[in-house]
Amino acid sequence: MGAQTKPASSRSARQLAAWHRWSPARRAVVSALLAAHLLAVLVGPWSRSILSDFLRGVYRPYLQAAYLDHGYKFFAPDPGPSHLIRYELEFGDGRRVEGMMPDRRKHWPRLLYHRHFMLTETIPSPLLSPAWNPELPWEEQTLSVPQQAYVRSYAAHLIEAHHGAERVTLHLIEHRLANPPEVLGGMELDDPSLYLTRPLGSFTRSPR
Protein backbone atom coordinates (compact mmCIF):
# COMPACT_ATOMS: atom_id res chain seq x y z
CA MET A 1 0.00 0.00 0.00
CA GLY A 2 2.82 2.32 0.95
CA ALA A 3 4.55 1.53 -2.32
CA GLN A 4 1.41 2.52 -4.25
CA THR A 5 1.13 5.95 -2.65
CA LYS A 6 4.79 6.79 -3.06
CA PRO A 7 4.65 7.95 -6.72
CA ALA A 8 1.79 10.35 -5.97
CA SER A 9 3.56 11.89 -3.02
CA SER A 10 6.86 12.22 -4.89
CA ARG A 11 5.00 13.89 -7.78
CA SER A 12 3.48 16.37 -5.33
CA ALA A 13 6.90 17.07 -3.90
CA ARG A 14 8.30 17.61 -7.38
CA GLN A 15 5.49 20.00 -8.32
CA LEU A 16 5.89 21.86 -5.06
CA ALA A 17 9.58 22.21 -5.73
CA ALA A 18 8.88 23.43 -9.23
CA TRP A 19 6.37 26.04 -8.15
CA HIS A 20 8.74 27.25 -5.47
CA ARG A 21 11.11 28.45 -8.15
CA TRP A 22 9.00 31.60 -7.83
CA SER A 23 8.17 33.02 -4.41
CA PRO A 24 4.51 33.14 -3.30
CA ALA A 25 4.54 36.94 -3.57
CA ARG A 26 5.84 36.81 -7.12
CA ARG A 27 3.29 34.17 -8.05
CA ALA A 28 0.51 36.25 -6.50
CA VAL A 29 1.45 39.35 -8.49
CA VAL A 30 1.80 37.41 -11.74
CA SER A 31 -1.47 35.58 -11.05
CA ALA A 32 -3.28 38.89 -10.65
CA LEU A 33 -1.80 40.16 -13.92
CA LEU A 34 -2.69 36.89 -15.64
CA ALA A 35 -6.28 37.05 -14.42
CA ALA A 36 -6.62 40.64 -15.60
CA HIS A 37 -5.13 39.82 -19.00
CA LEU A 38 -7.22 36.67 -19.47
CA LEU A 39 -10.38 38.61 -18.73
CA ALA A 40 -9.32 41.12 -21.41
CA VAL A 41 -8.80 38.26 -23.87
CA LEU A 42 -12.34 37.09 -23.14
CA VAL A 43 -13.89 40.55 -23.22
CA GLY A 44 -12.43 41.44 -26.64
CA PRO A 45 -14.60 39.10 -28.70
CA TRP A 46 -17.54 38.99 -26.27
CA SER A 47 -20.86 39.70 -27.99
CA ARG A 48 -22.69 42.82 -26.94
CA SER A 49 -24.43 42.69 -23.58
CA ILE A 50 -24.74 45.03 -20.60
CA LEU A 51 -21.97 43.13 -18.82
CA SER A 52 -19.64 42.97 -21.82
CA ASP A 53 -20.23 46.66 -22.56
CA PHE A 54 -19.30 47.50 -18.98
CA LEU A 55 -16.17 45.35 -19.07
CA ARG A 56 -15.25 46.62 -22.52
CA GLY A 57 -15.45 50.14 -21.15
CA VAL A 58 -13.09 49.21 -18.32
CA TYR A 59 -10.70 47.39 -20.60
CA ARG A 60 -10.95 49.70 -23.60
CA PRO A 61 -7.48 51.29 -23.19
CA TYR A 62 -5.79 47.92 -22.83
CA LEU A 63 -7.76 46.22 -25.61
CA GLN A 64 -7.04 48.99 -28.07
CA ALA A 65 -3.42 49.62 -27.11
CA ALA A 66 -2.53 45.90 -27.16
CA TYR A 67 -4.58 45.14 -30.31
CA LEU A 68 -6.84 42.64 -28.58
CA ASP A 69 -10.21 44.09 -29.55
CA HIS A 70 -11.28 41.45 -32.07
CA GLY A 71 -14.34 39.32 -32.68
CA TYR A 72 -12.51 36.37 -34.30
CA LYS A 73 -15.48 36.05 -36.65
CA PHE A 74 -13.88 34.04 -39.40
CA PHE A 75 -16.51 33.43 -42.10
CA ALA A 76 -19.20 34.10 -39.52
CA PRO A 77 -22.05 34.25 -38.92
CA ASP A 78 -22.30 33.04 -42.54
CA PRO A 79 -19.90 33.16 -45.46
CA GLY A 80 -21.31 36.10 -47.38
CA PRO A 81 -20.96 37.81 -50.74
CA SER A 82 -17.73 39.53 -51.72
CA HIS A 83 -17.44 43.27 -52.18
CA LEU A 84 -15.30 44.92 -54.80
CA ILE A 85 -14.76 48.48 -55.92
CA ARG A 86 -14.85 49.55 -59.55
CA TYR A 87 -13.31 52.94 -60.26
CA GLU A 88 -13.37 55.25 -63.24
CA LEU A 89 -10.67 57.89 -63.42
CA GLU A 90 -11.09 60.98 -65.57
CA PHE A 91 -7.97 62.82 -66.64
CA GLY A 92 -7.46 66.48 -67.57
CA ASP A 93 -6.74 65.51 -71.17
CA GLY A 94 -10.10 63.72 -71.47
CA ARG A 95 -8.80 60.19 -71.01
CA ARG A 96 -10.77 57.71 -68.90
CA VAL A 97 -9.29 54.75 -67.11
CA GLU A 98 -11.28 52.03 -65.40
CA GLY A 99 -10.01 49.64 -62.80
CA MET A 100 -11.12 47.10 -60.25
CA MET A 101 -10.02 46.55 -56.72
CA PRO A 102 -8.83 43.98 -55.87
CA ASP A 103 -7.28 42.83 -59.13
CA ARG A 104 -5.57 39.43 -59.25
CA ARG A 105 -3.52 40.46 -62.28
CA LYS A 106 -2.05 43.51 -60.55
CA HIS A 107 -1.97 42.57 -56.90
CA TRP A 108 0.61 39.89 -56.30
CA PRO A 109 1.63 38.01 -54.17
CA ARG A 110 -1.59 36.66 -52.77
CA LEU A 111 -1.17 38.48 -49.46
CA LEU A 112 -1.00 41.83 -51.25
CA TYR A 113 -4.15 40.90 -53.19
CA HIS A 114 -5.80 40.03 -49.90
CA ARG A 115 -4.85 43.39 -48.39
CA HIS A 116 -6.62 45.17 -51.26
CA PHE A 117 -9.55 42.79 -50.95
CA MET A 118 -9.92 43.57 -47.25
CA LEU A 119 -10.03 47.30 -48.05
CA THR A 120 -13.09 46.77 -50.22
CA GLU A 121 -14.66 44.24 -47.87
CA THR A 122 -14.40 46.78 -45.07
CA ILE A 123 -16.89 49.20 -46.62
CA PRO A 124 -20.06 47.15 -45.91
CA SER A 125 -18.60 45.63 -42.74
CA PRO A 126 -21.22 45.35 -39.98
CA LEU A 127 -18.65 46.78 -37.58
CA LEU A 128 -18.66 50.04 -39.52
CA SER A 129 -22.31 50.07 -40.43
CA PRO A 130 -24.45 48.71 -37.63
CA ALA A 131 -27.54 50.25 -39.24
CA TRP A 132 -26.77 48.79 -42.69
CA ASN A 133 -29.76 46.76 -43.78
CA PRO A 134 -28.95 44.31 -46.55
CA GLU A 135 -32.66 44.03 -47.35
CA LEU A 136 -32.91 47.65 -48.41
CA PRO A 137 -31.81 48.85 -51.83
CA TRP A 138 -28.27 50.12 -51.57
CA GLU A 139 -29.24 53.57 -52.71
CA GLU A 140 -31.36 53.92 -49.59
CA GLN A 141 -28.54 53.11 -47.23
CA THR A 142 -26.54 55.89 -45.67
CA LEU A 143 -22.85 55.44 -45.13
CA SER A 144 -21.61 55.87 -41.57
CA VAL A 145 -18.85 58.38 -40.77
CA PRO A 146 -16.08 55.71 -40.84
CA GLN A 147 -17.46 54.33 -44.12
CA GLN A 148 -17.42 57.80 -45.66
CA ALA A 149 -13.86 58.31 -44.38
CA TYR A 150 -12.73 55.12 -46.10
CA VAL A 151 -14.47 55.95 -49.37
CA ARG A 152 -13.06 59.49 -49.50
CA SER A 153 -9.61 58.16 -48.68
CA TYR A 154 -9.71 55.50 -51.42
CA ALA A 155 -10.82 58.15 -53.91
CA ALA A 156 -8.05 60.53 -52.88
CA HIS A 157 -5.47 57.76 -53.14
CA LEU A 158 -6.58 56.79 -56.65
CA ILE A 159 -6.37 60.37 -57.84
CA GLU A 160 -2.92 60.87 -56.29
CA ALA A 161 -1.65 57.53 -57.62
CA HIS A 162 -2.65 58.32 -61.21
CA HIS A 163 -0.76 61.34 -62.47
CA GLY A 164 -3.07 63.82 -64.14
CA ALA A 165 -6.29 62.34 -62.82
CA GLU A 166 -8.85 64.99 -61.93
CA ARG A 167 -11.86 63.01 -60.91
CA VAL A 168 -12.74 59.50 -59.80
CA THR A 169 -16.07 57.73 -59.56
CA LEU A 170 -16.36 54.73 -57.27
CA HIS A 171 -18.86 51.89 -57.36
CA LEU A 172 -19.22 49.22 -54.70
CA ILE A 173 -20.00 45.86 -56.27
CA GLU A 174 -21.55 43.04 -54.36
CA HIS A 175 -20.76 39.62 -55.78
CA ARG A 176 -23.47 37.22 -54.65
CA LEU A 177 -22.48 33.58 -54.22
CA ALA A 178 -24.05 31.00 -56.51
CA ASN A 179 -25.68 28.10 -54.71
CA PRO A 180 -25.12 24.42 -55.62
CA PRO A 181 -28.31 24.03 -57.72
CA GLU A 182 -27.37 27.13 -59.73
CA VAL A 183 -23.87 25.77 -60.37
CA LEU A 184 -25.27 22.34 -61.29
CA GLY A 185 -27.61 24.15 -63.66
CA GLY A 186 -24.62 25.56 -65.51
CA MET A 187 -24.18 28.95 -63.85
CA GLU A 188 -20.59 30.17 -63.60
CA LEU A 189 -19.37 31.79 -60.38
CA ASP A 190 -18.88 35.07 -62.26
CA ASP A 191 -22.26 35.08 -63.96
CA PRO A 192 -23.31 38.73 -64.54
CA SER A 193 -26.59 38.14 -62.71
CA LEU A 194 -24.65 37.60 -59.49
CA TYR A 195 -23.32 41.17 -59.38
CA LEU A 196 -25.08 44.19 -57.84
CA THR A 197 -23.62 47.67 -58.15
CA ARG A 198 -24.05 50.67 -55.91
CA PRO A 199 -22.48 54.07 -56.65
CA LEU A 200 -20.29 55.38 -53.87
CA GLY A 201 -19.85 58.83 -55.39
CA SER A 202 -17.65 60.98 -57.57
CA PHE A 203 -14.69 62.80 -56.08
CA THR A 204 -12.41 65.48 -57.44
CA ARG A 205 -8.79 66.18 -56.55
CA SER A 206 -8.05 67.20 -52.95
CA PRO A 207 -11.12 65.78 -51.32
CA ARG A 208 -9.21 65.22 -48.04
Added chain:
Amino acid sequence: MRLVKQYVLSLSAAARDGWNHFWFTPADPATLALIRVAAGAMLLYTHLVWTLDLEAFFGPHSWVSPAAAATVLRDPDGGGYAWSHFWIIRGPFALWTAHLAALVLFAMLMLGLFSRVVSVLAYLAAVGYVNRIPGAQFGLDQINVMLAMYLMIGPSGAAWSLDRLWAARRAGHSLPPAQPAVSANLAVRLIQVHMCVIYFYAALAKLGGITWFSGEAIWYAVANLEYQTLDMTWLARWPLLIALITQVTLYWELSFCVLVWPRLIRPLVLLMGVPVHLGIAFCMGMITFGLVMLIGCLSFVPPDLVRRLLRFPSDRKAGQARTDPIHGARRLVAAPPKQPSK
Protein backbone atom coordinates in the same frame (compact mmCIF):
# COMPACT_ATOMS: atom_id res chain seq x y z
CA MET B 1 -22.16 22.99 7.52
CA ARG B 2 -18.89 21.29 8.34
CA LEU B 3 -19.15 19.31 5.11
CA VAL B 4 -19.70 22.47 3.13
CA LYS B 5 -16.72 24.12 4.77
CA GLN B 6 -14.60 21.06 4.07
CA TYR B 7 -15.74 21.04 0.46
CA VAL B 8 -14.97 24.74 0.01
CA LEU B 9 -11.53 24.31 1.56
CA SER B 10 -10.76 21.30 -0.65
CA LEU B 11 -12.03 23.12 -3.70
CA SER B 12 -9.96 26.22 -3.05
CA ALA B 13 -6.85 24.15 -2.32
CA ALA B 14 -7.32 22.16 -5.51
CA ALA B 15 -7.92 25.34 -7.52
CA ARG B 16 -4.81 26.97 -6.07
CA ASP B 17 -2.68 23.90 -6.76
CA GLY B 18 -4.12 23.51 -10.23
CA TRP B 19 -3.49 27.17 -11.03
CA ASN B 20 0.09 26.97 -9.75
CA HIS B 21 0.74 23.76 -11.60
CA PHE B 22 -0.72 25.09 -14.85
CA TRP B 23 1.06 28.44 -14.88
CA PHE B 24 4.14 28.14 -12.71
CA THR B 25 5.67 24.75 -13.52
CA PRO B 26 8.97 25.44 -15.25
CA ALA B 27 9.06 24.26 -18.88
CA ASP B 28 11.73 23.57 -21.42
CA PRO B 29 11.70 26.60 -23.78
CA ALA B 30 11.96 24.41 -26.91
CA THR B 31 8.30 24.83 -27.91
CA LEU B 32 8.44 28.57 -27.35
CA ALA B 33 11.63 28.78 -29.39
CA LEU B 34 10.05 26.87 -32.27
CA ILE B 35 7.09 29.26 -32.19
CA ARG B 36 9.56 32.16 -32.23
CA VAL B 37 11.20 30.84 -35.39
CA ALA B 38 7.88 30.22 -37.16
CA ALA B 39 6.10 33.37 -35.96
CA GLY B 40 9.21 35.45 -36.67
CA ALA B 41 9.28 34.08 -40.23
CA MET B 42 5.58 34.87 -40.63
CA LEU B 43 6.00 38.39 -39.28
CA LEU B 44 8.95 38.91 -41.61
CA TYR B 45 7.05 37.67 -44.67
CA THR B 46 3.87 39.56 -43.76
CA HIS B 47 5.75 42.83 -43.48
CA LEU B 48 8.07 42.12 -46.41
CA VAL B 49 5.00 42.06 -48.63
CA TRP B 50 4.20 45.65 -47.62
CA THR B 51 7.50 46.61 -49.26
CA LEU B 52 5.95 46.00 -52.68
CA ASP B 53 3.48 48.85 -52.19
CA LEU B 54 4.70 50.57 -49.05
CA GLU B 55 3.76 54.15 -49.84
CA ALA B 56 0.32 53.13 -51.13
CA PHE B 57 -0.47 51.71 -47.70
CA PHE B 58 1.61 53.80 -45.31
CA GLY B 59 2.40 57.04 -47.15
CA PRO B 60 0.56 60.35 -46.73
CA HIS B 61 -1.66 59.60 -49.73
CA SER B 62 -2.23 55.97 -48.84
CA TRP B 63 -5.38 53.95 -49.37
CA VAL B 64 -6.31 54.65 -45.76
CA SER B 65 -5.01 58.14 -45.09
CA PRO B 66 -3.84 59.03 -41.59
CA ALA B 67 -7.00 61.14 -41.19
CA ALA B 68 -9.24 58.27 -42.28
CA ALA B 69 -7.43 55.83 -39.97
CA ALA B 70 -7.86 58.25 -37.08
CA THR B 71 -11.60 58.56 -37.86
CA VAL B 72 -12.04 54.80 -37.94
CA LEU B 73 -9.99 54.08 -34.82
CA ARG B 74 -11.52 56.86 -32.76
CA ASP B 75 -14.20 55.88 -30.26
CA PRO B 76 -17.66 57.43 -30.51
CA ASP B 77 -16.67 59.77 -27.67
CA GLY B 78 -13.67 60.94 -29.66
CA GLY B 79 -11.06 59.08 -27.60
CA GLY B 80 -9.00 56.09 -28.52
CA TYR B 81 -5.91 54.20 -27.46
CA ALA B 82 -4.85 52.55 -30.71
CA TRP B 83 -1.41 53.85 -31.51
CA SER B 84 1.09 53.60 -34.31
CA HIS B 85 4.63 54.84 -34.76
CA PHE B 86 3.60 55.77 -38.30
CA TRP B 87 1.64 58.74 -36.92
CA ILE B 88 4.90 60.59 -36.31
CA ILE B 89 6.67 59.49 -39.46
CA ARG B 90 6.85 62.17 -42.13
CA GLY B 91 8.30 61.79 -45.60
CA PRO B 92 9.36 58.81 -47.69
CA PHE B 93 12.89 58.58 -46.25
CA ALA B 94 11.65 58.20 -42.68
CA LEU B 95 8.95 55.80 -43.85
CA TRP B 96 11.40 53.52 -45.64
CA THR B 97 13.90 53.72 -42.79
CA ALA B 98 11.24 52.69 -40.25
CA HIS B 99 10.08 49.89 -42.52
CA LEU B 100 13.55 48.50 -43.10
CA ALA B 101 14.25 48.70 -39.37
CA ALA B 102 11.08 46.70 -38.70
CA LEU B 103 12.09 44.07 -41.27
CA VAL B 104 15.47 43.75 -39.59
CA LEU B 105 13.71 43.33 -36.23
CA PHE B 106 11.47 40.58 -37.54
CA ALA B 107 14.46 38.82 -39.14
CA MET B 108 16.35 39.05 -35.84
CA LEU B 109 13.33 37.61 -34.01
CA MET B 110 13.16 34.71 -36.44
CA LEU B 111 16.90 34.03 -36.08
CA GLY B 112 16.90 34.58 -32.34
CA LEU B 113 19.40 37.40 -32.11
CA PHE B 114 19.11 39.52 -28.93
CA SER B 115 15.80 37.74 -28.54
CA ARG B 116 14.60 39.28 -25.26
CA VAL B 117 14.90 42.87 -26.43
CA VAL B 118 14.01 42.17 -30.04
CA SER B 119 10.80 40.34 -29.10
CA VAL B 120 9.53 43.46 -27.32
CA LEU B 121 10.47 45.74 -30.21
CA ALA B 122 8.95 43.32 -32.75
CA TYR B 123 5.64 43.33 -30.88
CA LEU B 124 5.58 47.13 -30.74
CA ALA B 125 6.42 47.33 -34.45
CA ALA B 126 3.71 44.81 -35.37
CA VAL B 127 1.05 46.75 -33.45
CA GLY B 128 2.23 49.97 -35.08
CA TYR B 129 1.65 48.48 -38.54
CA VAL B 130 -1.81 47.08 -37.88
CA ASN B 131 -3.12 50.27 -36.33
CA ARG B 132 -1.88 52.40 -39.21
CA ILE B 133 -4.05 50.66 -41.76
CA PRO B 134 -7.35 49.55 -40.27
CA GLY B 135 -9.42 48.05 -43.02
CA ALA B 136 -6.57 46.13 -44.63
CA GLN B 137 -6.29 43.76 -41.67
CA PHE B 138 -7.66 40.28 -41.23
CA GLY B 139 -7.21 37.23 -39.00
CA LEU B 140 -3.54 36.87 -39.94
CA ASP B 141 -2.71 40.15 -38.23
CA GLN B 142 -4.63 39.28 -35.09
CA ILE B 143 -2.70 36.02 -34.67
CA ASN B 144 0.63 37.58 -35.67
CA VAL B 145 0.30 40.23 -32.97
CA MET B 146 -0.97 37.74 -30.40
CA LEU B 147 2.07 35.49 -30.95
CA ALA B 148 4.45 38.46 -30.88
CA MET B 149 2.89 39.59 -27.60
CA TYR B 150 3.52 36.28 -25.83
CA LEU B 151 6.99 35.85 -27.29
CA MET B 152 7.95 38.88 -25.17
CA ILE B 153 7.23 36.97 -22.00
CA GLY B 154 9.42 33.89 -22.20
CA PRO B 155 13.02 33.06 -23.12
CA SER B 156 12.18 32.41 -26.75
CA GLY B 157 15.84 32.65 -27.76
CA ALA B 158 16.90 29.85 -25.42
CA ALA B 159 16.89 27.31 -28.26
CA TRP B 160 17.26 27.29 -32.05
CA SER B 161 18.74 30.77 -31.95
CA LEU B 162 21.82 32.79 -32.78
CA ASP B 163 21.81 33.86 -29.13
CA ARG B 164 22.34 30.23 -28.20
CA LEU B 165 25.07 29.68 -30.78
CA TRP B 166 26.79 32.84 -29.62
CA ALA B 167 26.65 31.71 -25.99
CA ALA B 168 28.14 28.34 -26.98
CA ARG B 169 30.90 30.04 -28.88
CA ARG B 170 31.75 32.25 -25.92
CA ALA B 171 31.73 29.22 -23.64
CA GLY B 172 34.00 27.36 -26.04
CA HIS B 173 31.84 24.24 -26.08
CA SER B 174 28.35 23.18 -27.02
CA LEU B 175 25.74 23.92 -24.40
CA PRO B 176 23.19 21.57 -22.89
CA PRO B 177 19.55 22.48 -23.49
CA ALA B 178 18.44 25.56 -21.62
CA GLN B 179 17.10 25.11 -18.12
CA PRO B 180 13.33 24.88 -17.76
CA ALA B 181 11.86 28.27 -16.98
CA VAL B 182 8.57 29.39 -15.49
CA SER B 183 8.41 32.25 -18.00
CA ALA B 184 8.68 29.76 -20.88
CA ASN B 185 5.70 27.91 -19.48
CA LEU B 186 3.76 31.15 -18.95
CA ALA B 187 4.29 32.25 -22.55
CA VAL B 188 3.27 28.90 -24.03
CA ARG B 189 0.28 28.59 -21.69
CA LEU B 190 -0.92 32.05 -22.70
CA ILE B 191 -0.72 31.12 -26.37
CA GLN B 192 -2.61 27.89 -25.66
CA VAL B 193 -5.38 29.64 -23.75
CA HIS B 194 -5.62 32.41 -26.33
CA MET B 195 -5.93 29.85 -29.13
CA CYS B 196 -8.77 28.19 -27.19
CA VAL B 197 -10.51 31.56 -26.85
CA ILE B 198 -10.08 32.25 -30.56
CA TYR B 199 -11.56 28.92 -31.64
CA PHE B 200 -14.38 29.14 -29.12
CA TYR B 201 -15.47 32.62 -30.18
CA ALA B 202 -14.99 31.75 -33.85
CA ALA B 203 -17.43 28.87 -33.35
CA LEU B 204 -19.85 30.98 -31.28
CA ALA B 205 -19.97 33.56 -34.06
CA LYS B 206 -20.79 30.80 -36.54
CA LEU B 207 -23.63 29.60 -34.34
CA GLY B 208 -25.29 32.95 -34.97
CA GLY B 209 -25.60 32.11 -38.66
CA ILE B 210 -27.76 29.77 -40.67
CA THR B 211 -25.46 28.00 -43.11
CA TRP B 212 -23.11 26.51 -40.50
CA PHE B 213 -26.13 24.74 -39.02
CA SER B 214 -27.69 23.82 -42.33
CA GLY B 215 -24.37 22.38 -43.52
CA GLU B 216 -23.91 24.70 -46.51
CA ALA B 217 -21.30 27.12 -45.16
CA ILE B 218 -18.29 25.37 -46.66
CA TRP B 219 -19.92 25.55 -50.06
CA TYR B 220 -20.32 29.32 -49.78
CA ALA B 221 -16.73 29.63 -48.60
CA VAL B 222 -15.26 27.71 -51.52
CA ALA B 223 -17.70 29.13 -54.09
CA ASN B 224 -16.47 32.65 -53.40
CA LEU B 225 -14.59 33.57 -56.56
CA GLU B 226 -12.64 36.37 -54.89
CA TYR B 227 -11.16 33.96 -52.34
CA GLN B 228 -10.94 30.91 -54.55
CA THR B 229 -7.55 29.53 -55.55
CA LEU B 230 -8.66 25.96 -56.20
CA ASP B 231 -11.87 25.29 -58.10
CA MET B 232 -13.94 23.26 -55.65
CA THR B 233 -17.28 23.68 -57.41
CA TRP B 234 -17.33 19.92 -58.04
CA LEU B 235 -18.52 19.78 -54.42
CA ALA B 236 -21.94 20.93 -55.68
CA ARG B 237 -22.58 17.30 -56.64
CA TRP B 238 -21.75 16.12 -53.11
CA PRO B 239 -24.10 17.91 -50.67
CA LEU B 240 -23.51 15.30 -47.98
CA LEU B 241 -19.76 15.88 -48.18
CA ILE B 242 -20.28 19.65 -47.95
CA ALA B 243 -22.47 19.18 -44.88
CA LEU B 244 -19.96 16.81 -43.29
CA ILE B 245 -17.00 19.19 -43.77
CA THR B 246 -19.09 22.14 -42.58
CA GLN B 247 -20.29 20.55 -39.40
CA VAL B 248 -17.03 18.81 -38.55
CA THR B 249 -15.33 22.21 -38.86
CA LEU B 250 -17.95 23.88 -36.67
CA TYR B 251 -17.92 21.27 -33.93
CA TRP B 252 -14.14 20.95 -34.04
CA GLU B 253 -13.83 24.70 -33.43
CA LEU B 254 -16.50 24.64 -30.74
CA SER B 255 -14.96 21.73 -28.83
CA PHE B 256 -11.29 22.64 -29.32
CA CYS B 257 -11.07 24.50 -26.00
CA VAL B 258 -12.14 21.38 -24.13
CA LEU B 259 -10.83 18.47 -26.18
CA VAL B 260 -7.32 19.80 -26.71
CA TRP B 261 -6.41 19.39 -23.02
CA PRO B 262 -6.74 15.61 -22.41
CA ARG B 263 -3.36 14.27 -23.50
CA LEU B 264 -4.70 11.15 -25.15
CA ILE B 265 -6.92 12.94 -27.65
CA ARG B 266 -4.80 16.11 -28.04
CA PRO B 267 -2.88 14.74 -31.05
CA LEU B 268 -6.16 13.93 -32.79
CA VAL B 269 -7.58 17.40 -32.10
CA LEU B 270 -4.41 19.04 -33.38
CA LEU B 271 -4.22 16.80 -36.43
CA MET B 272 -7.79 17.81 -37.30
CA GLY B 273 -6.55 21.38 -37.45
CA VAL B 274 -4.13 20.53 -40.25
CA PRO B 275 -6.73 19.83 -42.98
CA VAL B 276 -8.97 22.63 -41.68
CA HIS B 277 -6.25 25.25 -41.90
CA LEU B 278 -4.50 23.89 -44.97
CA GLY B 279 -7.90 23.79 -46.66
CA ILE B 280 -8.29 27.51 -45.94
CA ALA B 281 -4.72 28.04 -47.08
CA PHE B 282 -4.85 26.27 -50.40
CA CYS B 283 -8.50 26.37 -51.44
CA MET B 284 -9.17 29.96 -50.41
CA GLY B 285 -5.79 31.52 -51.03
CA MET B 286 -5.18 32.47 -47.40
CA ILE B 287 -1.94 30.59 -47.01
CA THR B 288 -0.56 33.00 -44.42
CA PHE B 289 -3.69 32.82 -42.27
CA GLY B 290 -3.86 29.02 -42.45
CA LEU B 291 -0.21 28.72 -41.50
CA VAL B 292 -0.29 31.24 -38.67
CA MET B 293 -3.18 29.35 -37.03
CA LEU B 294 -1.09 26.19 -37.21
CA ILE B 295 1.82 28.09 -35.65
CA GLY B 296 -0.48 28.98 -32.76
CA CYS B 297 -1.41 25.30 -32.45
CA LEU B 298 2.28 24.43 -32.11
CA SER B 299 1.97 25.67 -28.53
CA PHE B 300 0.29 22.37 -27.69
CA VAL B 301 3.26 20.31 -28.86
CA PRO B 302 5.35 19.29 -25.83
CA PRO B 303 8.94 20.54 -25.84
CA ASP B 304 10.47 17.09 -25.58
CA LEU B 305 8.63 16.10 -28.75
CA VAL B 306 9.84 19.30 -30.42
CA ARG B 307 13.41 18.45 -29.51
CA ARG B 308 13.00 14.87 -30.68
CA LEU B 309 11.54 15.96 -34.00
CA LEU B 310 14.09 18.65 -34.69
CA ARG B 311 17.08 16.75 -33.31
CA PHE B 312 19.60 19.53 -33.28
CA PRO B 313 23.14 18.43 -32.47
CA SER B 314 22.99 20.11 -29.08
CA ASP B 315 19.99 17.99 -28.19
CA ARG B 316 21.70 14.73 -29.03
CA LYS B 317 24.47 15.67 -26.71
CA ALA B 318 22.05 16.52 -23.97
CA GLY B 319 19.74 13.69 -24.85
CA GLN B 320 20.81 12.41 -21.54
CA ALA B 321 18.83 15.26 -20.00
CA ARG B 322 15.80 13.51 -18.75
CA THR B 323 12.48 14.97 -19.72
CA ASP B 324 9.12 14.75 -18.13
CA PRO B 325 7.02 12.84 -20.66
CA ILE B 326 3.89 14.60 -19.47
CA HIS B 327 4.87 18.25 -19.38
CA GLY B 328 8.07 18.15 -21.34
CA ALA B 329 9.88 19.97 -18.57
CA ARG B 330 13.17 18.56 -17.43
CA ARG B 331 12.77 17.02 -14.06
CA LEU B 332 14.06 18.96 -11.17
CA VAL B 333 14.66 15.95 -9.02
CA ALA B 334 17.79 13.90 -8.94
CA ALA B 335 17.80 10.77 -11.05
CA PRO B 336 17.17 7.62 -9.05
CA PRO B 337 20.22 5.49 -8.54
CA LYS B 338 20.63 2.67 -11.04
CA GLN B 339 19.57 -0.71 -9.80
CA PRO B 340 22.45 -3.11 -9.71
CA SER B 341 22.05 -5.67 -12.45
CA LYS B 342 21.37 -9.13 -11.29
